[in-house]
Amino acid sequence: MSIPVLLFASYADAFGGRRIDVPVDSPCAVADLISAMRMLPGGHVLPKEPLVALNQAWVTSSHPISVGDEVAVIPPVAGG
């Protein structure tokens, strides 16, 4: 399966898109998605523990991803 992932700011620049499809095995947790993304062109920008949101709420790396979840991998935030 593959998971559509929303990207923003420096991550969108690095991965070359604001929405990419990441191939993963199923079932899959956030950590598995991040591992797969590290293999992609641009994956070097990801820090040790990237921020991830599922359905517009923060989750930790052990959180499972379900089909249909809105997944966003989020660069260091700099609001304010």
Add this chain to the structure above:
Amino acid sequence: MSIPVLLFASYADAFGGRRIDVPVDSPCAVADLISAMRMLPGGHVLPKEPLVALNQAWVTSSHPISVGDEVAVIPPVAGG
């Protein structure tokens, strides 16, 4: 001699004027002026240590008063 004293708010109400002349002996310190004011009608409103300004700056009760000083005896402040 007598000293013109500026009054405001509740003190102006109590002493019946925004500027009163207070008879004192010369030379005179702030404490002497306050003692004299306690004898006047309205003097009961003065607390133990009333606030006093000379020439628009705060002074303590031992401060001497010179002829020509702008003297204000000041109710508890409530700005803001």
Add this chain to the structure above:
Amino acid sequence: MKWRSSHRSQGAEQVPGAAVTPGPHGIEAPHTPYVAIVESPIDIPALMARVESSGVGAISLFVGTVRDLNDGQAVTGIDYEAYQPMAELELGRIAREAATEITGIRVAIEHRVGTLRVGEASIVIVAGHARRAPAMAATQRIIEVLKQRVPIWKREHYVSGERHWVDPTAC
């Protein structure tokens, strides 16, 4: 397009912990925080009006503005980008957490996105309360938490013409 917070019309978004004081004065319905990500300049008086109430004696505001210098580099402007729906949800969560911790607080927040020039306001946080200490504590708390949790990014424009996404976690 302004993506206005949908919480505003939902009764479920009322702050559960807010106080209702009985009496002829001081009757105060719990205030629903107002939050928005906006693309046009923030109207500060309009935002203040959102927390006004006859029971409010103190309003604290925090305004973040674009300055011309960051980490020693001359800045000419900033692009702000947001994960817009989540950013607004997260602002709403932060505002409601503040309202739960600070009974009677009234909060309004707008964060601007797009390209801002030096001197323009990127964020305005307004907190109203009967008393000043809780109002000031609320703005301070909200700006700190906002900078940790709201998915918004900024790309600085330098005098050299270069642009760079700011990474507050970088050494």
Add this chain to the structure above:
Amino acid sequence: MKWRSSHRSQGAEQVPGAAVTPGPHGIEAPHTPYVAIVESPIDIPALMARVESSGVGAISLFVGTVRDLNDGQAVTGIDYEAYQPMAELELGRIAREAATEITGIRVAIEHRVGTLRVGEASIVIVAGHARRAPAMAATQRIIEVLKQRVPIWKREHYVSGERHWVDPTAC
């Protein structure tokens, strides 16, 4: 009549401790605090403009408003009275003390006098700085000191028709 602070035109009123950072950006003349006692409604955007500068990244505001309840009594309005020239001098001293303690702070303060209705602003303190912590510390410090030292009084109007000078030192 507005009794405008005469300090504004006097070079001697420049803050002695303020920093001047050299460089193509970040050049910042020491800011002369603006303070005034005013009789008309306070224009908050105009007051904010007095601390704006390309080097300012954070503006903190404190707004004191007339509320409808004090010490359990329903209030319909407040008369503010000032010992006007001294009040303005004292505001200026407080602002300059803040500027000496907080290098680079830019301060503007207006206190209104006369009769105010519920909801109207009696005091607005604005502090601008490159960074948010000093800006917020300045407004907090200034409002606390102002309430101790500035010769201003308020007479509350109650629903009953009675009016009473407020004495914060009363038990």
